[in-house]
Amino acid sequence: MYRRRFRPPVCDRDYKTLFVIAVEGDVTEKSYFERFGSTLNSAIVEIEVLPPLSHSAPQHVMQKLEQYVKNKVKNTYQLWMVVDRDQWNAGVLTKIRGRCVQKGYGFCISNSCYAHR
Numbered sequence: 001m002y003r004r005r006f007r008p009p010v011c012d013r014d015y016k017t018l019f020v021i022a023v024e025g026d027v028t029e030k031s032y033f034e035r036f037g038s039t040l041n042s043a044i045v046e047i048e049v050l051p052p053l054s055h056s057a058p059q060h061v062m063q064k065l066e067q068y069v070k071n072k073v074k075n076t077y078q079l080w081m082v083v084d085r086d087q088w089n090a091g092v093l094t095k096i097r098g099r100c101v102q103k104g105y106g107f108c109i110s111n112s113c114y115a116h117r
Contacts, residue, residue, distance in 0.1 A: 019078045022050040022065035024058070029082060029110070058083045058096040065105065080106035 019037075023029035030049045037047030050068055053060045058081075065081055081100055083093070093109060100107040 016044055016046050017078060019045065019047045019080060020050065020065070020068060021047065021080045021082055022052075022061045022068070024052055024056045024061050024083045026051050056084075058088060058092060062096060062099060066103075078106065079104070080108060082108045082110055085109045085111050 021029075021033055023033070030051065033047055033049045037045070040047070050064050053064050061081055061083055065079060069079065081096070083096065085093070097107045
């Protein structure tokens with residue numbers, strides 16, 4: 001019996017996908033995503049972490065992401081917002097998630113416990 005040899009598909013993209021991630025914290029989240037980004041194939045994926053404004057409330061994280069969008073966004077960007085679950089009630093998080101969905105941003109809630117292990 002004749003077997004065909006498997007050949008992986010050839011990637012013909014000529015651009016990188018940039019993941020822009022606006023975060024609430026200024027140390028742990030940045031460190032986490034930078035380490036995560038260094039394990040990815042840098043030929044097709046790049047991660048940029050936006051530091052928070054002076055306040056870490058979800059609406060301020062959204063504001064930081066919107067500033068970035070206004071100045072630099074391209075259609076190959078993936079825009080994400082990451083906020084901590086610990087200090088915000090469900091109403092605040094639901095409202096921010098709704099705004100992210102309207103604008104086409106990804107939304108992620110982090111649990112600060114992962115940073116302490």
